Amino acid sequence: MKVQVERLKEVSIEILKGLHLPEKEAGLVAECLIRAEMRGIDTHGVRFLKLLSDRVSRQMICIPTPLKVIREEGATALLDGGNGIGQVAAHKAMKISIQKARDYGIGITLVRNTNHIGILAYYTQMAAEEGMVGVVMCNSAPSMAPWGGVDPFFGTNPLSIAIPCNSKGPIILDMSSSVVARGKIRKAQRMKEPIPLGWALDESGTPTTDPVAALKGTLLPIGGPKGYGLALMIDILAGVLPGSQYGPNVKTFHEPLGPTGIGVFTMAIHIERFMPLVQFKTLIHSYSEMIKNSRKAKGVSRIYLPGEIEREKEEKSLLEGVELNDSVIDELNKLLEQVKSPVRLNSFQRK
Incomplete structure (x- = not known):
């Protein structure tokens, strides 16, 4: 069923405030989660609320977020997230950048x-909207072995780069360093569906289509050794350099094993230090059109830019609502009940 964007945001804020997040933090987290849902990335959407609730009940996360500036000099800064809400820390970091x-x-x-x-x-677009190039990386819990290994060591360690453009919106690359994000394996497990061959290996290092075996084994890096190298470098820049956890020391957010220790790297580049922004946007628009109008392979009707499919889904969601299955809606209502809110996401509020 489809739920109106604003209604889903209201429900999310209600749950987050019930978990004792201050109004500003609740609004920020809700916006980030709903943006993911709108862009078709439901693995990073409102399901996060149940995970957060579990951590709050076990006192494994600090609310409100005790964010501290550890060091700040010239063009650089180092923050300590205080084992608080990750979205709050990353948002503040990009604002500073x-x-x-x-x-x-x-x-x-x-x-x-x-x-x-x-x-x-969500964070790289902040920079692009200010006429800058935005870059964000973070590490995550072990799910991918070094190239040639079988034991998970690195996370899927994602990278995003956003470039301002004259067209409908910025060009946004947002990708994991594995063939597929671990969230898609979990989704296949929930849906009791097989995964494509080439996504993961089981515990013995054998290719598998079983999501359960994949979660016990290791995801495959994108481009083989190249993805392994990318994951390693992101782990160093986002984990080692800020003094956070890295490699197998990072804990998953999906199980109550303690503070995750995730590290984040944010960077903004002021385009006008190199050329006028209008000129840059015009060049990027022209460059994009060259790509999209290039000769297509057999059976291909359209060439997309990075993030273009997600942007179109976001625009459609804004008009038609966000698609949620009944189990997610039931879970949200259980959370509303848990935080003693009278609000419910009922059928008449669906679009």
Whole structure:
């Protein structure tokens, strides 16, 4: 069923406030989760609320987020997320990076000791909307072995880069360093569906289509050794450099094993330090059209830019609502009941 975007956001905020997040933090987290749902990335959407609730009940996360500036000098800053809400820490880091890029041409802010931050595109788009290039990386819990290995060591360690453009919106790359994000394996497990061959190996290192075996084994890096190298470098820049956890020391947010220790790297580049923004946007628009109008392979009717499919889904969701299955709606209503809210996501509120 489809739920209106604003209604889903209201429900999410109600749950988050019931978990004792301050109004500002609740609004920010809800916006990030709903944006993921709108863009078709439901693995990073409102299901996060149940995971957060579990951590709150076990006192495994600090609310409100005790964010601290550890070091700040020139174009750089280092924050400690205080084992609080990851979205709050990442949002603050990118805001600092954007301001430093205005002052110095480039801004780099790292975060240590935080948690799951949601879709990275949310933060890189912040920079793009200010006429800057945005770059965000973070590490995550072990799910991918070094190339040639079988034991999970790195996370899916995602990377996002956003580029301002004259067209409908920025070009946004948001990708994991594995062939597929671990969330898609979990979704296949929930739906009791097989996964494509080439996504993962089981515990013995044998290719598998069984999501349960895949979660016990290891995901495959994108491009083989290249994805392995990318995951390693992201782990160093987002984990080692800020003094956060890294490699197998990072804990998953999906199980109550303790603070995750996730690290985040944010960077903003002020385009006008290199050329006028209008000129840059015009060039990127022209460049994009060249790509989209290039000769297509047999059976292909359209060439997409990175993030274009997600942007179109977001626009459609804004008009038609967000698609949620009954189990997610039931879970949201259980959370509303748990936080003693009178609000319910009922059938008449669906679109």
